[in-house]
Amino acid sequence: xxxxxxxxxxxxxxxxxxxVGYLVVQLLRRKRYKLPPGPKGWPIIGSYLTLTSGKYELRxxxxxxxxxxxxxxxxxxxxxxxxxLNSYDLVHEAFQSxxxxxxxxxxxxxxxxNRSNTELNLLFNLKCELSIIHxxxxxxxxxxxxxxxxxxxxSQEGTFFNPITDIYVTVSNVITGILTGxxxxxxxxxxxxxxxxxxxxxxxxxxxSFFYHVPVLAYMPMENNKMGDAAVKGMFDFLxxxxxxxxxxxxxxxxxxDLIEAFMHEEANKKAQNVDVGSFTHQCLKQxxxxxxxxxxxxxxxxxxxxxxxxxQYPDVQAKVQAELDKVIGRDRLPSLSDRQNLPFTExxxxxxxxxxxxxxxxxxxxxxxxVKLGGYDIPKGTNVGTNASWLSSSPSLWENSEExxxxxxxxxxxxxxxxxLEAGLVEFGVGRRVCPGEQLARTELFVIFTHILHxxxxxxxxxxxITRNGINGxxxxxxxxxxxxAPRR
Ligand code: HEM
Ligand SMILES: *[C@@H]1O[C@H](CO)[C@@H](O)[C@H](O)[C@H]1NC(C)=O
Ligand SMILES: *[C@@H]1O[C@H](CO)[C@@H](O)[C@H](O)[C@H]1NC(C)=O
Numbered sequence: 001x002x003x004x005x006x007x008x009x010x011x012x013x014x015x016x017x018x019x020v021g022y023l024v025v026q027l028l029r030r031k032r033y034k035l036p037p038g039p040k041g042w043p044i045i046g047s048y049l050t051l052t053s054g055k056y057e058l059r060x061x062x063x064x065x066x067x068x069x070x071x072x073x074x075x076x077x078x079x080x081x082x083x084x085l086n087s088y089d090l091v092h093e094a095f096q097s098x099x100x101x102x103x104x105x106x107x108x109x110x111x112x113x114n115r116s117n118t119e120l121n122l123l124f125n126l127k128c129e130l131s132i133i134h135x136x137x138x139x140x141x142x143x144x145x146x147x148x149x150x151x152x153x154x155s156q157e158g159t160f161f162n163p164i165t166d167i168y169v170t171v172s173n174v175i176t177g178i179l180t181g182x183x184x185x186x187x188x189x190x191x192x193x194x195x196x197x198x199x200x201x202x203x204x205x206x207x208x209s210f211f212y213h214v215p216v217l218a219y220m221p222m223e224n225n226k227m228g229d230a231a232v233k234g235m236f237d238f239l240x241x242x243x244x245x246x247x248x249x250x251x252x253x254x255x256x257x258d259l260i261e262a263f264m265h266e267e268a269n270k271k272a273q274n275v276d277v278g279s280f281t282h283q284c285l286k287q288x289x290x291x292x293x294x295x296x297x298x299x300x301x302x303x304x305x306x307x308x309x310x311x312x313q314y315p316d317v318q319a320k321v322q323a324e325l326d327k328v329i330g331r332d333r334l335p336s337l338s339d340r341q342n343l344p345f346t347e348x349x350x351x352x353x354x355x356x357x358x359x360x361x362x363x364x365x366x367x368x369x370x371x372v373k374l375g376g377y378d379i380p381k382g383t384n385v386g387t388n389a390s391w392l393s394s395s396p397s398l399w400e401n402s403e404e405x406x407x408x409x410x411x412x413x414x415x416x417x418x419x420x421x422l423e424a425g426l427v428e429f430g431v432g433r434r435v436c437p438g439e440q441l442a443r444t445e446l447f448v449i450f451t452h453i454l455h456x457x458x459x460x461x462x463x464x465x466x467i468t469r470n471g472i473n474g475x476x477x478x479x480x481x482x483x484x485x486x487a488p489r490r
Contacts, residue, residue: 019044033371033378036083038074039065046076048217051210059361059473066388072375074383080214081383083374084362086391088398088425090375094385095366095432102367103434104384106209107218108225109294112232113287137444139337141177145170146334146452152186153457153486160462160483164305167449168195171301174445175292180242181258194238195297200231202298203474209364213384239289243282259292260285296438299359300445302478306357306471307350307450310405312459312484313467317407321346322489325455331490335451337444343451344418348410350450351423355393356405356469358477359428362386366434387427390477398425457486 022044041047051058062084065073071087085091094100149170153163166186172195173183184191204227211217218225246260256262267280311318324345329335340347365384372379379385396402399409412419429436436442453459461484471479 033380034376036072036074036375036377036379037069041076045078048077051075051077066391072377074379077210077214078216081380082210082213082365083379083383083385084388085385086388087375088392088395088427091387091392091427092431094374095387095430095434097372098433099369099372100366100385101433102369104213104365104367106205106212106364107215108212108228108232109290111219112229112236113290114283137337138174138178138441139444139448142174142445142448143334143336143452145173145177145183146449148173148186149449150452150456153453154488156486158485158487160485162481162483163308163486164301164479164481165192165195167304167308168199168297168301170449171304171445172198172293172297174300174441175296176242177258178441179259179289179292180246181261190238194235195301197231197234197238198293198297201228201235201294202476203472204228204231205475209362209475210384213365235290235293236286239286239293243285243289260289263288292438295436296441298476299438300442302476303354303357303359303442303446304449305479306359306469307353307446308453308459308484309461309479309482310353310356310469311454312461313465314405314407315460317349317405318454318459320407321349321454322458325451329455334455335448337447340447341417344411344416345408346451347418347447349407350446351410351426352405352407354428354446355399355409355423355426357471357479358390358393358469360389360476361473363389363430364475387430389427393426453486456489458489459484459486 039047039050042049050056051061056064065075066084066086072083072085072090074081074083076082085094149166152166169184169186169192172191176191177183186192204224205212212228243260247264250261250264252265252268254261256265263280263285267277267285270277270280311321324343325335328342329339335343335346363386365386368379368381368383368385370381372381392398394402400406410418410420410422412422429439429442461482465482471477
């Protein structure tokens with residue numbers, strides 16, 4: 001009884017001391033730093049209740065904050081700080097600096113991966129060492145998958161169908177093709193399951209994935225976390241199966257044929273030479289495979305889902321792209337990457353589809369490595385800093401008629417050629433040392449799959465379908481399910 005009392009009062013004292021200590025530290029910090037503006041929030045929980053009360057949609061709330069506080073604002077939850085950048089200049093200034101280039105880990109994924117690092121992404125480091133990623137644009141692989149998608153569209157025989165799952169399968173196959181040299185059937189249940197899981201992981205993270213960078217929230221046994229954990233686990237189970245199969249089949253004597261083999265090859269080489277294997281461990285391999293799957297499936301699939309929807313919504317633009325393809329390529333072969341420079345309207349249209357769909361709301365945050373200054377404010381070490389990409393792609397200060405679909409926006413008025421400099425404002429793949437390592441692959445996929453489908457089919461929506469670019473907001477902004485017909489072109 002007495003010990004119990006003592007323990008309770010001891011506990012109460014400890015808790016109280018902690019809270020008071022915390023408040024004092026917060027107050028001192030406020031004095032010492034000139035922090036960016038932002039919603040005040042409560043002690044400890046910060047803006048958590050405001051963000052989750054259900055009074056506002058997350059998107060509307062962020063919208064209000066963006067309006068109220070402008071180019072750079074800060075909010076916090078349970079001691080984790082978030083800064084949102086709503087300015088092209090600030091994004092450039094910040095991410096050119098190495099002090100902004102740690103990554104805010106997605107905690108549930110790190111838990112599953114047993115990784116704690118916020119160091120530079122592995123894939124990024126290994127890119128240089130694994131020539132298989134470095135030297136190849138994977139055009140043949142992508143074209144082979146596009147051919148399957150064409151067959152699949154053709155098999156719909158002009159009836160209305162929802163293309164989104166098939167697009168996911170196509171893009172996922174490109175990734176598994178690179179990783180394992182193996183691709184899957186459209187009705188392989190295990191594989192369709194994987195693509196669904198990948199979608200779920202993104203949906204569950206939500207815009208900015210804010211809650212999953214906050215330790216208390218990421219590990220709380222909430223319904224949403226259970227859904228996320230299950231999705232992450234589903235992906236990992238699939239991944240372990242692939243790796244196991246590969247380890248068994250792999251013969252170090254053979255030339256590596258895919259990324260996993262190249263990785264194992266390097267690991268075996270290093271072991272044979274008795275040098276430190278460094279990052280070439282099973283744990284790191286798992287991480288690389290995971291990064292490729294998570295980074296490479298949802299982004300490209302969702303973009304293509306929008307691209308096809310927009311073509312069906314703007315039949316005149318679609319016809320103009322097809323006319324250019326017919327003129328430059330003809331009807332006897334399919335477009336290839338080497339044709340790109342001769343297809344300015346097609347290129348420009350594809351980038352405008354990207355801009356118009358507002359694919360990413362808030363890019364996966366960076367984390368500050370030390371105390372830094374930005375835009376006249378102090379940003380403390382360990383702050384998560386996210387680019388508001390949806391602002392970058394729609395701001396009237398960067399784009400004329402920003403709310404309109406202008407397919408030739410990226411064509412240089414003087415030369416009549418597509419000019420990649422005109423798309424710089426989008427920052428689609430990030431800025432600085434943390435840029436997307438999949439950019440080249442993504443661009444190959446978007447070009448090849450988009451042009452091959454339009455070369456072969458005319459896409460149409462049911463008569464009278466309202467034109468919209470409002471979709472569903474997860475980590476990416478994806479279209480609501482839609483149905484199109486794909487009429488074969490002769
Ligand atoms: C339309 C397609 C894509 C878009 C718009 C996109 C965009 C991005 C952005 C904005 C970032 C963060 C950059 C930063 O923090 O500065 C990123 C990171 C990343 N992306 Fe992509 N990406 C795409 C496709 C891909 C593909 C195909 C892969 C895989 C091959 C991939 C793998 C990754 C990885 C692993 C990271 C993390 C890099 C790091 O933390 O250092 N992405 N991507
Ligand atoms: C990003 O910018 C858009 C457009 O200005 C705005 O509606 C949105 O609320 C902003 N998001 C954040 C997180 O500030
Ligand atoms: C997790 O990582 C730590 C340190 O990197 C390592 O010691 C431990 O064995 C790992 N655990 C599992 C289950 O892989």
